[in-house]
Amino acid sequence: MKKSPTILDIAREAGVSKSTVSRILNNAENVSPRTRQRVLEVMLKYRYRPNIFARGLGGRRTGVVGVIVTDITNPFYSILVRGIEDVCRVYRYNIFLCNTDGREEEERIHIESLTERRVDGVILASTMLNEDSLAGLLERGVKVVLVARLLEDNSSFNYVVVDNAMGGYLAAKHLLTLGHKRIAYIAGPWFSSPNLDRFAGFQKALGEIGLGVDEKLIVQGDFTMESGYLAGMKLAKSSSPRPTAVFAANDAMAIGAMEAFSELGIDVPHEMSVIGFDDIPLGALRCIQLTTVSQSIYDQGAISGRTLIERILEPEKEGIQQIVLPPKLVVRKTCARVPGVESRNEGSGS
Amino acid sequence: MKKSPTILDIAREAGVSKSTVSRILNNAENVSPRTRQRVLEVMLKYRYRPNIFARGLGGRRTGVVGVIVTDITNPFYSILVRGIEDVCRVYRYNIFLCNTDGREEEERIHIESLTERRVDGVILASTMLNEDSLAGLLERGVKVVLVARLLEDNSSFNYVVVDNAMGGYLAAKHLLTLGHKRIAYIAGPWFSSPNLDRFAGFQKALGEIGLGVDEKLIVQGDFTMESGYLAGMKLAKSSSPRPTAVFAANDAMAIGAMEAFSELGIDVPHEMSVIGFDDIPLGALRCIQLTTVSQSIYDQGAISGRTLIERILEPEKEGIQQIVLPPKLVVRKTCARVPGVESRNEGSGS
DNA sequence: CCTTATAATGGTAGCGGTACCACTAATGGA
DNA sequence: TCCATTAGTGGTACCGCTACCATTATAAGG
The missing domain is CATH 1.10.260.40 (lambda repressor-like DNA-binding domains)
Structure with a gap:
């Protein structure tokens, strides 16, 4: 050598x-x-x-940023990371990739390691967020951008998110318009801000027509396809009467649930409508055709990358950038009108 | 600050x-x-x-390795990277993630940048490989491991691959056993060693029963789902008589082709058998159930990561590690017997 | 021709660690 | 009692580069 x-x-x-x-x-x-x-x-x-x-x-910039995600294997994160990488490449920045699997401990370790390596900035997209670690970063002048998740107090953070509440509202509204009344919710972890907000939007839409959320129809998941499958099974078997529609907090769980329904011979959409959230490419496949709420994942990655690098390159601009993108309903083929209900949004139908 | x-x-x-x-x-x-x-x-x-x-x-180890892939958005690579990351984490190594999109130029730039950042090692999984860049790495004592691809002269490189020729052979054999004679091949780029080897195995199996590969049934793809879709379209429309089966060089293209067949109303498996390669999770979905040749992607990542870190940590061990994993046929539901043909492997049937 | 401004270069002190040698004080054996 | 040994320290020369100042060569102005 x-x-x-x-x-x-x-x-x-x-x-x-x-x-x-x-x-x-x-x-x-x-x-x-x-x-x-x-x-x-x-x-x-x-x-x-x-x-x-x-x-x-000499204490100058290192040209490296850290990207912390829950699991790169999850298409949501891989697309997000791709968006980040593409803008970083333009600025000749390299990225450290870190997976946390949603464990706070892993995240702490990664942030420590990134600090030690003197990254210029960190993009946080992982499920858990340890505020102490973040404080440590800011204290050292490391720029931070949150993407696709929020903290309780976001006032001092740059972030890029979709309007999850609006997305949840859109999804619920779509199902309500189709005449559904018994709508199940497959939830993500409750410490996750996207899950919380999507649920809030969902609840708001139901509330608007005087409907409440039936607690028995809320099934816990963790954003993975497996958890969606389990939730679907549970929903199909134990709840009676069975819901006519399901809103899953993300596409992976929606697809998992559809796997369960398919296994049980429950026809989607005629016996069960399913709507997801994210619009991952998988959902567009002909054999899935998932109706969902679209958030441009790649763009969020790219925007957060650009935001971060701008903050790094122009530290004199002290302003905090907080970007909220609009979600969009993508109607495909997993939602249908409730059988025997007229085309009315409200009323006691049936 | x-x-x-x-x-x-x-x-x-x-x-x-x-x-x-x-x-x-x-x-x-x-x-x-x-x-x-x-x-x-x-x-x-x-x-x-x-x-x-x-x-x-001080010129000591940096605790960082580079990972170069074609596109992290591709599940094959994201699983591979996950395997690598998991073992790196154990050794407290950080990884730089680089996407090349298969462009040799991008790869060169990334390798240069990694060299500059004094990574201890590099794992190469990208489609293109520029031997000059590699020479530069070795010259500087940077350890290199190839994963899931080979060079023309591998003698001086560590690598981890599956036996692609055997995999291609397995796939072809499976189709032949089901009585297929007119088998199409959806190819990857021909500079890609996995594509080449899979094709070689395919050809060998056909040759064994005196069949040749019909050049008109070879359609060019580039490992993406879109290219598989296009290939499927082309195959269904232009070739006459239509093949009864398709071997796609990877699962993504196989699924893309199935999209095309579905769109054209061609029933899989009864009118067209499809077999892929890789065994990505997507293929296991109930609505796809792709028969394929399985290579343990995660394991290849993990093994290549371990190999690399061992080489870094114990440079005195000069030996080169070259690991070839066996592929495995995974029979699901996209291959069927050719209608009207008896259960014979050979012979002039029909 | 000398002075002064300017362009091109050289010299050197850090940056924050590590490695290695030097020193001190305490301990033990003769 | 004295010397050798050793555990626990301090001192300092790098590592390869940048920032800044000093120096030299060159050109322009009087």
Whole structure:
């Protein structure tokens, strides 16, 4: 293993001083074209790359950000990360990828490690958020952007989210318009702000026509397809009378539930309407055709990446950026009108 | 923004020298328990974290590896990366994630950037591989592991792959056993070693019973679902007589093709058998039930991660590790016997 | 021709650690 | 009692780079 050449090696070989080479590395103006040319040739010859650790020692920016997600295997996160990576690449930023599996402890460890590695910023998309860790980051001047989740007190954080309450409202409204009254909710964890907000929107829509949420029709999930499957099973078997529609807090759970219904021979949409949230590509498959509330996942990633890098590159702009994107209803084929109900939004039908 | 405390701040506060603090940081033996205790308290109080750049200057290991994939959005890669991340976490290694979209140029840039950041190793899973970039890595002592792809001359590289030729053979054999004769192949890019090998295995199986591959039944794809869809369309419309079965070089393309067949009203499996390769979770959905050749993606990630870190941590072990995993046929519901053909593997049937 | 401004370069002190050597005080053996 | 040993420290020279100041060469102005 050859030792990497240093700035001194290059300087000697080119017959100049370290300073001159350093100037060229940093694109400084005051170097004669001839010297620059000669030094560049030597650099090329030795495949010289400046030692980033030596550079970083000066306390300048490191050109690295951390991205913390729950599980990259989940298409939601992989698309989000892709959006982030694409903008980072433009700015020549590298990203550290961290999976937490929703465990607060893992998240703490990752944040510590990222701090230690002196990242310029962190994008947080994981389910749990430990406010103490975040405080530590801010204290050290590390820029932070929350994406697709909120904290109780967001006042001091940059964030990018969809209007989850509105999304939940849209979903519920769609089902209500189709005449559904007994609507189940497959929930995500209750410490998750998207779940909370989607549920709030759902509840609001029901409330508007004087309907309450039946607690027996709320089934707990954790945003995974498996949990959706289990929830679907539970809903189909134990609740009587059976709900005519299900609003799942995300697409993965909606699809999981549909797996269960399919297994039990319950026809979607005619015996059971299903609506999800996220609009992951999977839902668009012909054999699924999931009606859902769309949030542009990639865009959220890209926007959060841009927000973060702007904050890093222009720290003098102190303003906090808080972006709320509008969700959109995507009607496909998993929701149908309740049999025997006229096309009215309200009223006692049946 | 507070300036981070340095080792000197801690030393002063604790009334000792830099050296002593450094010893404690590195768990050296010769420090009295009382001093250690006192210094640790000061560290805790100031939330001291050693500056990794200063540490790295000494030319020691950085605790970071790069992972280069084609597209993290592709479930194959996200599962692979997850496997890698999980073992890296155990060793407290961080990973830089890089997407290339299959572009050689992007890959070159990423490798350069990783070199600059002095990663200890790189795991390459991207479609293109630029041998010059690799040479640069090896030259600098950066450990390299190829995963799920090979080079023409692999002699000097660590790698982890499945036996793709065997997988292709298995797939073809399965279709032949069901009586298929006209079997189409939806190909990946031909510079991709998995595609090449899978095709070779496919060809071999056909050859064994005296069948050749009909060039008109080879349709070009690029491993994406969209390309599979297009290939399926082309196959269904233009080839006459239509093939009775399709072997797609990966699951994504197989599912894409099934989308096309579904759109055209071609029944899978009764009018068209489909077999894929990879065994991504999506294929196990009830509405897909794709018969496929399984390679344990997660394990390949985990094994390549372990291989890499072992190479990094024990550089004295010079041996090169080359691991070939066996593929496994997973029979689900997208392949059926050719109508009107008896249960014979060979012969002129019909 | 000398002075002064300017462009191009060299020299060197950090940045925050680690490694290694030097020193001190206490301990033990002769 | 004295010297050798050793555990526990402190001191300092790097690591490779940047920032800043000093120096030299060159050109312009009087």
